[in-house]
Amino acid sequence: MNTAVIYNSYEIPQVKLNSYSARPLPQEVYRRRRLAVLAIVGIFLFLTVLLANEIIGRIHGVPGGSIVEAAGNPVVYVVQPGDTLWEIADKFNPKGTDIRHTVDRLAKVTGGSQLQPGQRIVFERGL
Numbered sequence: 001m002n003t004a005v006i007y008n009s010y011e012i013p014q015v016k017l018n019s020y021s022a023r024p025l026p027q028e029v030y031r032r033r034r035l036a037v038l039a040i041v042g043i044f045l046f047l048t049v050l051l052a053n054e055i056i057g058r059i060h061g062v063p064g065g066s067i068v069e070a071a072g073n074p075v076v077y078v079v080q081p082g083d084t085l086w087e088i089a090d091k092f093n094p095k096g097t098d099i100r101h102t103v104d105r106l107a108k109v110t111g112g113s114q115l116q117p118g119q120r121i122v123f124e125r126g127l
Contacts, residue, residue, distance in 0.1 A: 079119040085110070088121070 077088060089102035107113055109123050 074122050074124055077121045077123075079115045079117055079121065081117040083115055083117075085113060085115065092123075 075092065077092075079088075085103050085106045086099070089099050089106055093099045093102045106121070106123070110119070110121055
């Protein structure tokens with residue numbers, strides 16, 4: 001014989017769980033959680049800005065340079081016969097940067113594109 005159980009739609013069986021009241025957490029716990037979230041968000045924001053700066057620098061051809069190069073002493077270069085701005089820029093161009101920016105800066109330092117043998121060019125190492 002088959003038996004079918006049909007629940008009355010108005011009477012839903014309810015299972016009672018052991019109910020207990022949770023103690024509220026101390027304020028220190030909430031402060032620590034907020035501080036941890038703030039630290040994580042701050043680190044994420046810092047890394048995002050750092051990465052965006054590097055990407056923008058690579059797009060424009062001037063990624064972040066070395067701190068040592070930026071703090072270096074001025075360099076004095078004596079122009080030799082046959083030297084061009086491009087050759088000089090190639091010698092002193094910071095690694096990973098577009099050489100055209102270095103040539104432009106050298107042209108500003110020398111007052112134009114004409115070089116004379118024996119001319120002294122003074123510029124910063126991180127040109």
